[in-house]
Amino acid sequence: MLHIVYFSIILSVFCVQSCGASIFGVPPVPNVNSRNAQTPSRIRKRHFSREEDNRLYELVTIYGTRSWKLIADGMGNGRAPRRYRERWYNYLSPHVEKREWTSEEEERLISLVQEWGPKWTKIGRELQRTENDVKNRNQTILHRRDKIVQQQEPDQYQYQYQDQDQYQDQYQDQDQYQ
Secondary structure, three states: OHHHHHHHHHHHHHHHHHOOOOOOOOOOOOOOOOOOOOOOHHHOOOOOOHHHHHHHHHHHHHHOOOOHHHHHHHHOOOOOHHHHHHHHHHHHOOOOOOOOOOHHHHHHHHHHHHHHOOOHHHHHHHHOOOHHHHHHHHHHHHHHHHHHHHHHOOOOOOOOOOOHHHHHHHHHHHHHHO
């Protein structure tokens, strides 16, 4: 008898989770892993407005930089606390210095990346920049180098031989053997 009661409880819990259990008035649990699942509105990416930045600044002065959940609740627009923390530390904090990169800093960045790898936080502390700023600058340097290399290298589809006649002679020799 106890087994039947236990089985019916398990069955009812399964039914509530999978079917929606209209008997209990509980909506079905959405399958987050499904490719066709609706994306929650809080995942949608959008830019921060000036009003949001001002409100975030006010809330950080009230709650400090440790209570991002309270700040997210105070903002009330559905963004995750992580987004507010990243926005603060990468853009709005008074400790963030927005200055131009010098050539010495770029050389130091390149040497630190070669020495430590992509440890952006550690490199940022060394250069007194944010990790986001360091990572973005490194990508800029890499793209700039790639463009220079592409301009200096000859096209891959050019002839292997410098002399056009030598190229044609090779194919005439191959035709004789066929």
